[in-house]
Amino acid sequence: MKFQLLPSTFDENGRASARQHLACFVIDDLIAFDAGSLAISTTSAQKKQIRDVVISHAHLDHIAGLPLYIDDLFATIKRPIQIHATAEVIEILERDIFNWSIYPRFSELRNDHGVVLEYRPFEIEQDFLVKHLKVKAVKVNHKVPSVGFIVSDEKAVFALTNDTAEMDRFWEVVNEEKNLTAILVECAFPNELNTLACNSHHLTPSVLQKELAKLKTNCPIFVVNIKPMYFDQVSRQIKDLKIENLQVLEVGKVYEW
């Protein structure tokens, strides 16, 4: 399995930086989990292939690239873009994004080949297939309806929390998996901003440490979704936890699992 967090932030020379503004994970150049930078950072080969987008929740940093991606590809779409999300999140997307005011309601539009967008609602804690991947969504503890995912193919299994504060159920489901390849966990804010992290339902390194104590596995754990403004601070505090299998995921790098 090829796993990549797409770049979303650029340095003063216009080159992709190590910081993460938006969330968009691409698997095997074929399936996207969240769509923050889907329109701006996918290669042309990825644009040709990615027609399945799995959405964790409707916060802008996770969906910003979705309307633009469909817009860019509109005339060329032969197989409609499939948006996999809970019914709650689909309702938010239709009401607040694809509402003709913010952007066109693509679910009502057709190109020369037919419809361009289809919704594929999934149920919590029930396996569903996205291409060759088996996916299970588990509720997490965020400010809005949001899920984490357990994703597997024939070779690898990874867990992805997406945005969350402290939680138990997700870790219980993760602990049921026997051969986890990797866990990707959010850690948005530094310890000094604990109040803000609590109010916005995100983790800090010291709370993350308590969360990881709930885990029974010692597979590699990668930190994602660090707010770009606090990247250095959070990275330092994560290093200071001295947890051997814990590291920050490298933006843009292709991991082979």
Ligand SMILES: [Zn+2]
């Ligand atoms: Zn969020």
